[in-house]
Amino acid sequence: MKKRNYKKEYKAFHAKPKQRKLRGLRNKARRIKKLKVGDSREVDHKQPLSKGGSNANTNLRITSRSKNRRKGAS
Numbered sequence: 001m002k003k004r005n006y007k008k009e010y011k012a013f014h015a016k017p018k019q020r021k022l023r024g025l026r027n028k029a030r031r032i033k034k035l036k037v038g039d040s041r042e043v044d045h046k047q048p049l050s051k052g053g054s055n056a057n058t059n060l061r062i063t064s065r066s067k068n069r070r071k072g073a074s
Helices: 006-013 017-032 063-071
Strands: 042-043 060-063
Touching: 006 017, 017 042, 042 063, 060 063
Parallel strands: none
Antiparallel strands: 042 060
16 A cells, blocks of 8 residues: 655645645634634534635634535535
């Protein structure tokens, strides 16, 4: 089995300016909803950031990790 090269993956995708901006927006949503580091819940954007959603309080809700990951960007 081939090992994953995480540094290469990060440079190829996660370090791109667009991805860094989206990560910053997701972290901002966690701060808005006052979720602490280590909290197992996640902030769900009713309209995803990738589809033009915002961090407005009306667009955010707290959900479980499994529910949020199942939903994806739909």
